[in-house]
Structure formats: structure tokens, C-alpha cells
Amino acid sequence: xxTIDRAKDLHLYRQVTDLINTNIESGTLRPGDRLPSLRRxxxxxxxxxxxxxxxxxxxxxxxxxxxxPQSGFYVRAQSANRMVRPSTRLGAxxxxxxxxxxxxxxxxxxxxxxxxxxxxxxxxPCMAHPAARGLHRTMKRVMSRVEERALxxxxxxxxxxxxxxxxxRYLDTVGATVDPDDICITNxxxxxxxxxxxxxxxxxxxxxxxxxxxxxxxELIDSLGMLALEVETCPExxxxxxxxxxxxxxxxxxxxxxxxTLSNPLGVSMPDDKREALVRLLEDRxxxxxxxxxxxxxxxxxxRPRPAEFxxxxxxxxxxxxFSKTAAPxxxxxxxxxxxxxxxxxxxxxxxxxxxxxxxxxTLSEFLASGDYDRYLKTLRPVLRQNAERMSALVAEHxxxxxxxxxxxxxxxxxxxLPRSVDSETxxxxxxxxxxxxxxGLIFAPDRRYRNFIRLSFGHPWSERIEAAIAWLGAEVGRLxxx
Ligand SMILES: Cc1ncc(COP(=O)(O)O)c(C=O)c1O
Numbered sequence: 001x002x003t004i005d006r007a008k009d010l011h012l013y014r015q016v017t018d019l020i021n022t023n024i025e026s027g028t029l030r031p032g033d034r035l036p037s038l039r040r041x042x043x044x045x046x047x048x049x050x051x052x053x054x055x056x057x058x059x060x061x062x063x064x065x066x067x068x069p070q071s072g073f074y075v076r077a078q079s080a081n082r083m084v085r086p087s088t089r090l091g092a093x094x095x096x097x098x099x100x101x102x103x104x105x106x107x108x109x110x111x112x113x114x115x116x117x118x119x120x121x122x123x124x125p126c127m128a129h130p131a132a133r134g135l136h137r138t139m140k141r142v143m144s145r146v147e148e149r150a151l152x153x154x155x156x157x158x159x160x161x162x163x164x165x166x167x168x169r170y171l172d173t174v175g176a177t178v179d180p181d182d183i184c185i186t187n188x189x190x191x192x193x194x195x196x197x198x199x200x201x202x203x204x205x206x207x208x209x210x211x212x213x214x215x216x217x218x219e220l221i222d223s224l225g226m227l228a229l230e231v232e233t234c235p236e237x238x239x240x241x242x243x244x245x246x247x248x249x250x251x252x253x254x255x256x257x258x259x260x261t262l263s264n265p266l267g268v269s270m271p272d273d274k275r276e277a278l279v280r281l282l283e284d285r286x287x288x289x290x291x292x293x294x295x296x297x298x299x300x301x302x303x304r305p306r307p308a309e310f311x312x313x314x315x316x317x318x319x320x321x322x323f324s325k326t327a328a329p330x331x332x333x334x335x336x337x338x339x340x341x342x343x344x345x346x347x348x349x350x351x352x353x354x355x356x357x358x359x360x361x362x363t364l365s366e367f368l369a370s371g372d373y374d375r376y377l378k379t380l381r382p383v384l385r386q387n388a389e390r391m392s393a394l395v396a397e398h399x400x401x402x403x404x405x406x407x408x409x410x411x412x413x414x415x416x417x418l419p420r421s422v423d424s425e426t427x428x429x430x431x432x433x434x435x436x437x438x439x440x441g442l443i444f445a446p447d448r449r450y451r452n453f454i455r456l457s458f459g460h461p462w463s464e465r466i467e468a469a470i471a472w473l474g475a476e477v478g479r480l481x482x483x
Contacts, residue, residue, distance in 0.1 A: 003019075003045070004016070004019070004045050004046060004047055012047050012051045013051050013052075013054040013055040013058060014055075014058075016041070016045065016047060016051060016052055016054075016055035017055045017058045017059055017062075019045070020035065020055065020059055020064070020065075021059070021062075021064060024064060024075055029075050030075060030390060030393070031075050031076060031077040031386075031389040031390050031392070031393040032074060032075065032077075032385065032386030032387070032388075032389035032390050033074065033075045033386070034071070034072050034073070034074050035056065035065060035072060035073040035074070035075070037072060038052045038053050038056070056073045059073070060073065063076060064076060071382075074386075074389075075389075076389070077389045077390075077392045077393040077396070095229070096206045096227035096228065096229040096251060097227060097228065097229075097446045097447065104425060104428075104440065104442055104443055105215055105219055105443050107428075107432075108121055108215075108428070108437070108439060108440065108443060111428075111432045111437040112437050114432070114435075114437070116435060117432075117435055117436065117437050118435060118436045118437065118465055118466060118469040119437050119457070119460065120436060120437060120438050120439075120456045120457050120460075120466070120469060120470075120473075121437035121438050121439040121455070121457065122437070122439075122457055122459075123264055123265075123325075123411070123412050123413050123455075123457050123459060124325075124329060124412065124457065124459040124460070125295075125298055125325045125326070125380070125384055125411060125412035125459040126324075126325060126326055126327055126328065126329070126380060126459070127329070127459055127460060127461075128380065128383050128384055128387055128412065128458070128459045128460055128461060128462075129379060129380050129383040129384075129461070131327055131328065131367075131372075131376045131380075134367065134372050134376060135327065135328055135363060135367060138363050138366050138367050138370070138372065139359065139363040141366065142359065142362045142363050142366055143359070146362065149358075150358055150359045150362055151358070151359065152358060153354060153355050153358065154185070154355040154356060154357070154358040154361055155355060156184075156346055156349050156350045156354065156355050157181070157183070157184045157185065157346055157349070158183065158184060158185025158335070158355065158356060158361060159185065159358060159361040159362060159365060160180060161362070161365040161369075162185060162333075162361045162362070162364055162365035162368075163180035163181075163183040163185065163335075164180045165364075165365050165368040165369055166178070166180070166183055166321070166335055166368075167179070167180045167183065168368075169368065170307075173297075173304040174304055174305070174306045174307070174310060175306075176306065176307070176309070176310045178337060181342070182337060182338050182339075182342060183335050183336070183337060183338070184335065184336045184338055184342075184345050184346065184349055185333065185334075185335050185355070185356050185361060186320075186333075186334045186335055186336055186349070186356060187332045187333075187334070187353055187356050188322055188324050188329070188332045188333065188334045189292065189294040189320050189321065189322030189324060189325075189334040190216060190220070190334070191334065191349075191352070191353065191356075192320035192321070192322070192334045192335060192336035193217060193220055193257070193290065193292060193320050194220060194224075194352075195336055195345050195348050195349060195352075196255075196257075196290040196318045196320060196336060196341075196345075197220065197221065197224055197226065197255070197257070197290065198224065198344075198348050199318075199341040199344040199345050199348060200254065200255050200288045200290070200318070200341065201224075201226055201254040201255050201288075202226075203224060203225030203226060204225065204226070204227070205226050205227070205254035205255070206226070206227050206229050206251055206252060206253050206254055207221050207226050207227065207228055207229065207253070207254060207255050207256070207257050208229050208230075208231050208244070208247060208248075208251075208253045208255070208256040208257070208258075209221070209228050209229065209230060209231065209256075209257050209258070210230070210231060210233040210238070210239055210258055210259065210263055210266070211230035211231060211232060211233050211445055211449070212233070212265055212266060212415070212441070212444035212445055212449075212450055212453070213228070213230070213263075213444060213445065214259070214263075214264040214265070214292070214444070215439070215443040215444055217257060217292065218443070218444075218445075218446060221257075222446075226254075228446045229247065229251055229253065230445060230446065230449075231243055231244050231247050231256070232244075233263070233266065233268065234268070235266055235268055235406065236268065237268065237270060237271060237274055238258070238259075238260065238263060238268045238269065238270040238274065239256075239258055239270070239278065241274065241277055241278060241281060244256070244278075244281065245281060248281075248285055248287060253287055254287070254288065255287065255288040255289070255290055256282060256287060256288070256289050256290070257290045257292060258278075258289065258290075258291060258292065258308075259291070259292040259293070259294075259295065260275050260278075260291055260293065260305070260307065260308050261293060261295055261296045261299070261305050261307075261410075262295035262296075262298060262299065262408075262409075262410045262411040263295075264295070264411070264413060264455075265406075265413050265415040265439070265444055265455040266406060266415055267406050267407075267408040267409065267410065267411055267413060267414075267415065269299070269305060269409065269410070270305075272305065272306060275305070275306065275308045275311060276311045278308060279308050279311040279312055279313075279317060280311075282316070282317075283312070283313060283314050283316060283317075286314075286316070287316070288316045288317075288318070289308060289312075289316065289317045289318070290318050290319075290320065291307055291308045291309060291317065291318065291319040291320065292320050293307045293319050293320060293321050294320065294321060294322040294324065294325050294334070295325055295410065295411045296321065297325075297326050297377060298325060298326065298377075298380075298381065298384065298410045298411050298412075299381075299409055299410035300381050300382070300384060300385040300388070300408075300409055300410050301381075301409070301410075302377075302378070302381055307319045307337075309337050309339070312339065314340070315339040315340020315341065316339060316340065317339050318336060318337060318338060318339045318341060319336070319337040319339075320334065320335075320336055320337075321334060321335045321336075321337075322334035322335070323364055325411075325412075326373075326377060326380070327364065327367065327373065327376070328360075331357070331360040331363075331364065332356065332357065332360070333356055333357070333360050333361060333364055381410075384410070384411070384412055384458070384459070386462070387412075387458035387459070387460075387462055388408050388412075388414065388458055390458070390462060390467075391414055391456060391458040391466075391470065392405060392407070392414065394467060394470040394471065394474075395414065395416065395456075395470060395474065397471075397474070398470060398471045398473070398474025398475065399416070399418070399473075399474040399477055399478075400418075400419055400474075400477060400478050400481055402419050403416055403417065403418055403419070403477070404416070404417040405417075412457050412458055412459030413455050413456065413457050413458070413459075414455070414456045414457075414458065415453065415454075415455050416453060416454050416455070416456065417452065417453050418452045418453065418454065418477055418481075419452065419477070419481045420452050421452070421480070421481050421482075422452045422477055422480050422481060423451055423452070423480075424438075424440035424441045424442055424450070424451060424452060424453060424454050425440050425442055425451075426480065427440065427454065427473070427476060427477065427480060428440040428454075430476055431472075431473060431476070434472060434476075435469075436469045436472065436473065438454050438455070438456060438473065439454065439455040439456075439457075440453075440454055441453025441454055441455070456470070456473075
């Protein structure tokens with residue numbers, strides 16, 4: 001057993017540094033783990049608090065740990081040299097097209113619900129640390145208070161109290177004033193996207209999307225008979241505005257559908273000045289922007305970027321939000337900032353689904369009002385960050401050396417570029433046979449562009465099964481590449 005030896009001819013802080021490094025190397029302390037507090041460590045090993053502090057600072061200098069304000073010191077993923085950004089440059093002249101991989105998408109969804117599967121293919125951040133107890137308590141309270149009313153229909157645009165709470169949250173987190181009457185509660189973010197597309201475009205219209213783009217979005221565009229057109233997206237700053245301007249010169253784009261915060265699967269967020277420039281560019285050309293903002297609250301550092309809607313001067317920016325990623329996907333509650341399209345959206349909502357579940361709306365409204373939502377998010381984000389670090393470290397350990405990985409700053413997914421010879425559909429098939437679901441890169445573009453990419457989700461309670469699944473995937477990629 002390694003302990004501190006005062007008789008040894010080595011500074012005490014050096015001995016503490018060695019002790020922690022030994023624990024990191026043996027895997028006792030893993031990427032994302034918090035080091036014991038200074039006081040606790042000093043009591044445990046019998047050295048002074050300043051000595052422990054000096055050791056932690058030394059470990060930070062060695063890049064073994066990082067300090068996080070008001071939180072402590074955390075073990076870093078020891079793989080920074082391999083964590084380069086994946087390449088996603090598009091070849092010249094992408095064309096608007098229908099989605100090409102419908103059957104693969106169906107197989108991906110089927111795989112997710114196989115009994116006993118390790119579900120690395122679904123982006124479900126809040127399930128990493130579910131809010132089940134808090135939400136159940138709140139729902140019981142709501143039921144006991146409003147009884148029969150909670151079983152009835154909600155107004156088409158949604159329960160007013162929830163719309164007020166959402167408006168309050170925009171004010172509180174980004175200083176934006178939103179009229180609750182400009183919010184339509186929807187069945188998840190997906191219905192918000194559907195209503196937006198139907199309100200602003202018709203079959204045959206071209207919808208510009210990021211590349212890579214969330215597969216549910218591509219499927220939706222396709223099912224509405226519209227055409228998806230990819231726009232070059234940079235892994236540091238999101239959609240490239242000069243490429244977008246060229247695309248708009250070449251094609252009669254009806255609307256752009258972009259995620260400005262934590263796009264799925266790249267995990268990229270647009271800097272504020274770029275968001276504003278994006279809105280200006282599209283407003284100048286009278287092109288509608290539908291913003292998919294379902295991950296807006298899930299940056300690990302708790303920052304809440306302003307939605308693009310914040311910068312809009314015309315009514316041509318709509319923004320889609322959801323509680324699926326931050327509270328409960330099964331509640332199916334999202335919302336839409338309707339911009340200048342309130343009346344067509346209200347009409348569409350009424351004709352498609354009448355309204356969204358009232359009991360879930362009342363529960364979420366109370367969850368927000370009590371402060372429980374905010375408190376919950378503060379506990380969820382560090383769990384996601386730790387999972388991201390663990391998954392990144394395991395990928396670095398088990399996948400071939402030329403694998404390239406995104407560096408998520410929030411959300412719940414990792415985007416991997418595998419060696420060129422790997423076909424993600426083949427990998428998907430063998431993973432499913434081995435009880436693991438992954439999202440193959442092929443479903444993130446209308447063509448087969450991301451053949452050798454996969455998306456892995458870390459939105460689950462961490463477990464040895466997940467670790468074993470990542471190790472298996474790494475070995476299988478090695479096998480497919482002939483290593
Ligand atoms: C980028 C993106 N947009 C929208 C959705 C749909 O969200 P919801 O479950 O609220 O319908 C998802 C869900 O995975 C998503 O990842």
C-alpha cells in the first residue's frame with residue numbers, strides 16, 4: 001500500500017502527486033471523477049491542506065486533473081492527443097434530395113427496443129440521471145389538487161401556466177422577453193419541427209440542414225415530401241455562413257432548419273455573434289429559420305446560449321424546444337416559439353393532435369415553478385460531463401489509433417470518425433447481434449456521406465455493461481479494419 005512517508009527524501013506534495021497518479025493509472029480514479037476535497041484528503045493522508053493544494057496544482061500542471069470553479073478538481077481524460085475534431089467537409093455542390101436510408105433508420109429504431117440491449121444508439125441525456133422521483137412527487141401533487149381537470153383536454157396552444165413558465169425561463173436564463181401567447185405546446189420537439197415545416201413550406205420545397213444532421217429531422221423532411229439540402233458545417237462553429245450564402249445563391253431554399261446549440265450528432269454550438277449574423281443573412285434574403293433548440297439547456301458548464309430567435313427582427317425565425325432531453329422524453333412535451341406564424345401553427349396543431357397531454361403540462365409547469373427543474377439540471381450536467389469523459393477515454397483506449405472523436409461540451413452524444421474501410425452499417429449489424437445498439441453515420445445525411453462514422457450516446461447511468469460494450473465495439477472496428 002502506498003502511503004505518505006515523512007522520512008522519505010521527497011517533498012510531501014510530490015508524494016501526494018505520486019499517490020494520486022498511481023490511483024489514476026490503476027483506474028481507481030477515472031476520467032471525470034472528482035478528487036477528494038482538500039480538507040478531506042489532508043485528513044485522510046495526514047498532510048496539511050496547503051500541501052494537498054500544492055499537489056493538486058501540480059497535477060493540474062501535468063494535465064492529469066482540471067479544476068472546475070466552485071466544484072473541485074476532476075480527473076481529465078488522458079487522451080487529449082487523440083481527440084482531434086472529425087472532418088466533415090462536403091464535396092462541391094451537394095444537391096437537394098430525398099432521404100436514401102429509410103430501411104436502415106427503421107432497423108436502428110427496432111434495435112433500440114430489443115430486450116436487454118445496451119442502447120448506445122439513442123440520444124437521451126436526462127436518462128443518465130433520471131428525475132423520476134421528483135416528477136412523480138410533483139405529478140401526485142397535481143393530481144390530488146386538480147383531479148378531474150388534469151384528465152381533460154388542454155387548450156390548443158397549451159396550458160397557460162406552462163407557457164408562462166417557459167417564457168419566464170427565457171427571461172431568467174437569457175434575458176429574452178417572450179409573449180406566452182407566441183408559445184405553442186407540442187408533442188415533443190419533433191411535433192414542433194413538424195408544425196414549423198408545415199407552416200412555412202410545402203411538398204417539393206428545399207429545406208437546408210446541417211451536415212451531419214439529426215436523422216429524425218431528415219426523416220421528417222422526407223415524410224413531408226420536401227427535399228433536404230446539406231450545408232457545410234464546421235465542428236467548431238456550426239454552419240459555415242459563406243457556404244450557406246453560396247447555397248442560397250444556387251438553390252431556392254424555402255427554410256433552413258439548424259441546431260444552433262449542441263447540434264446532433266456533432267455537438268457544435270454557434271458563437272453568439274455567428275447566430276446573430278445567421279439571422280441577419282436569412283432575414284436579408286427572406287428565408288425562414290427554424291431553430292432546433294432542444295439541447296439549449298445542456299451545456300456542461302450550465303451556460304444557456306441565446307436562441308437565434310432572440311436576434312430576430314422579422315417574424316421569420318421559429319424556435320423549437322423540448323423537455324424530452326431535460327426532464328422526461330416519455331411525457332412528449334415540447335414547445336414552439338411561433339414567430340410570425342401563430343395562426344397557421346394553432347390551426348395545424350388543432351387539426352393534428354388537438355392539444356398535448358394536460359397532466360404532463362401541469363406537472364412540468366409545477367416542476368419549473370418550484371425550482372426543482374433548475375436544481376435537477378444542476379445535478380444532471382455534471383453526470384453527463386463525467387459520462388462524456390469516461391466514454392471518450394474508453395474510445396481512446398479501445399478503438400484503432402486513427403479513430404477521430406468529437407469533444408462534446410454538452411448533450412449526450414459522441415460522434416466518431418472510424419478508419420475509412422469501416423462500413424457503419426456492417427458494424428451496426430454485428431453490434432446488434434451482440435446486444436449493442438449504435439447509430440450508424442449513414443442515417444445522418446440524405447446520401448451515404450457518413451459511411452464510416454458512428455454516434456454513441458452516453459445518456460445512460462454509467463455501468464460496466466457500457467464499458468464492456470465500448471471495448472467490444474473498439475475490438476470489432478479493429479477486426480473490420482484487419483488489425
Ligand atoms: C436534434 C433533435 N431534435 C429534436 C428531437 C426530438 O425531440 P423530442 O423527443 O422532444 O420529440 C431530438 C431527439 O432526439 C433531437 O436529437
